[in-house]
Amino acid sequence: MLSINTENLDKIDSAHGLTQGEIEKETALIDTFLENIHKRKQGFYKIIDDSGLHEKVHSFAANAKTKYKDIVILGIGGSALGTICLQQTLKHLYENELDSAPKLHVLDNIDPELIAEIQDIISLESTLFIVVTKSGGTPETISQYFYFRNLIDNKGFNPQNHFIFITDPEKGLLRKIATEEHFISFEVPPDVGGRFSVLTAVGLVPAAIIGIDIDKLIEGAKSMRDNFLDERKESNLPFKLATIQYLLEKKGKSINIIIPYAQKLIKFADWYKQLLAESIGKKSNENGEDVFTGITPVNALGVTDQHSQSQLYNEGPNDKLLLFIKTKEKATDISIPNLFPENESLSYLNDLTFGKLIDTEMEGTLQALTKNDRPTITIEIDKINAYALGELFMLFEAATAFLGEFYNINAFDQPGVELSKILTKQLLTPTENDSST
Ligand code: PA5
Numbered sequence: 232m233l234s235i236n237t238e239n240l241d242k243i244d245s246a247h248g249l250t251q252g253e254i255e256k257e258t259a260l261i262d263t264f265l266e267n268i269h270k271r272k273q274g275f276y277k278i279i280d281d282s283g284l285h286e287k288v289h290s291f292a293a294n295a296k297t298k299y300k301d302i303v304i305l306g307i308g309g310s311a312l313g314t315i316c317l318q319q320t321l322k323h324l325y326e327n328e329l330d331s332a333p334k335l336h337v338l339d340n341i342d343p344e345l346i347a348e349i350q351d352i353i354s355l356e357s358t359l360f361i362v363v364t365k366s367g368g369t370p371e372t373i374s375q376y377f378y379f380r381n382l383i384d385n386k387g388f389n390p391q392n393h394f395i396f397i398t399d400p401e402k403g404l405l406r407k408i409a410t411e412e413h414f415i416s417f418e419v420p421p422d423v424g425g426r427f428s429v430l431t432a433v434g435l436v437p438a439a440i441i442g443i444d445i446d447k448l449i450e451g452a453k454s455m456r457d458n459f460l461d462e463r464k465e466s467n468l469p470f471k472l473a474t475i476q477y478l479l480e481k482k483g484k485s486i487n488i489i490i491p492y493a494q495k496l497i498k499f500a501d502w503y504k505q506l507l508a509e510s511i512g513k514k515s516n517e518n519g520e521d522v523f524t525g526i527t528p529v530n531a532l533g534v535t536d537q538h539s540q541s542q543l544y545n546e547g548p549n550d551k552l553l554l555f556i557k558t559k560e561k562a563t564d565i566s567i568p569n570l571f572p573e574n575e576s577l578s579y580l581n582d583l584t585f586g587k588l589i590d591t592e593m594e595g596t597l598q599a600l601t602k603n604d605r606p607t608i609t610i611e612i613d614k615i616n617a618y619a620l621g622e623l624f625m626l627f628e629a630a631t632a633f634l635g636e637f638y639n640i641n642a643f644d645q646p647g648v649e650l651s652k653i654l655t656k657q658l659l660t661p662t663e664n665d666s667s668t
Contacts, residue, residue, distance in 0.1 A: 232454070233622045235468055236609040237475065239597065243604040247549055249478055257474045261467060264636040265460065273643055274422035275628050276456045278431050279449050284417075288432060291395075291415070292439035296333060301353040302440055304337040305375040306363030306433075308509075308648070310397075311339035312502045313429025313624075314363075317438045317448075319498040320620050326441075333359075335441050341371045346378060355386055359440075360394045363433055365419040367403015370655055376405070391415070397432050424643050426506045427628055430621070444617040451621025459629035469629035472608075476552065476630070477637040479606055480526055484552040487526050488544065491556035492533035492593045495615050499556070500530030503627050510631045510642040517639050524638045534592045541596060545603045553600065553607040556623075557593060560614045561586040 240248040278284075295302070304314055315337050318326070327334045336349060360379050364372040376394070383393045396416040398405040409416040417432035419425075428434070430452055439445050459469045476487060487507065489500040512525035531540050533555070544551060564586035571577050600607050610626070612619040635642025 234611050239601050239607045242601055247604045248606050254474055261470055264633055267636050268632050274420045275427035278423055279452050288435045288439050295440045299333045299359040300357040302333045302335045303360050305372055307339050307371045309425025309428050310363035311337050312505055313434040314437045316498040316502040317434055320495045321443045363397040365425045367398045367405035426509055429624055447617035448621040451618035452625040455622045455625035469626055470633050472630040473633035479552045483550055486551040488529045488531050488551050488553045490531040490533055493558050497532050504528040506631055509645045511634055513640040524640055555609040557609055557611045
């Protein structure tokens, strides 16, 4: 089971840290917050019980994994980041360079070079495009779909063999196309926001096709969901995480650095960046007052960023909370041979493994930050596997829901993102003035 270590917060100067008492005082709010969250009728913690969906995903994936060499996701934001994280965390780091099939590629941008160059590594004939858009009308995703649909049509291939859709059950352009042209499709439940959708068909379909154990992923998420809904207050980990983020933001720590000490979790930080930024960055609160809330997420990687951003974290402005993610057990460990055992200055290399080295470097980094009065917490997972990733997804989703309640904002909308989508469409739509000139 995942745990959260908050020891450092009690050790540093109280102006920058938190006492156990300060954290525990907030637990009086859990019942009200849970009640409020239930009233918001969000599905992110309920969707994991949809065993019908899981069966449908398994049966589609069993067929798709033998039929296609390449799987290309067309989608952006919440329709892409979870899938990227699932692949990076749970597959071989060089999966697509191995002789494996099918290979998964996520096209989460519309840069023409990306659109052009993907075509150098896939063969349309053996490619399945999974078009993922909750709203069914995001310009980036619709443009990608039109482009690749045109290529498939021009080749004379049957589009029903090359596209499936994951979108709203009723609304949007993509659902209309799916219905009218009889494409295989999956649903993004209307009560699950894009950035909360990784445990719906959005993440599960591609994950199952590339052989990820989605049942274990769901199992891990369920165990954390049960913890989230548990009213035994001290052990509610999502509430504890949100409390620390909120109280420290009030003490000026408006930046959260997410720093996993595991290469495979590098994209987890990217996934979480969207979740935190879009959910908590809000102009108005629930009373309609201007509040301009937000915590700025920054991703980092241990130990790589010890030699890049760590200087800033130790001695720059004390405006950050660092969220370390650590693994208790390494799936793989490798001994480091000491090639000069007679050299005393290298004696630290005796009996060392890369696993011990990375853990020790993390400990050294934590101690340095503590000495510099910098707040940190350490989230420890047992091991990198589907179960633990399920726990992590749910921990951060549920903590984000609690954070929304602390700020009294709606953590589940994204008016700023919607506005830019509307303005982009307007800018691209010819006006009467354009046509008369
Ligand atoms: O969280 C959200 O809802 C957004 O960030 C979306 O994920 C993103 O804009 C993509 O939207 P859609 O899935 O509707 O194409």
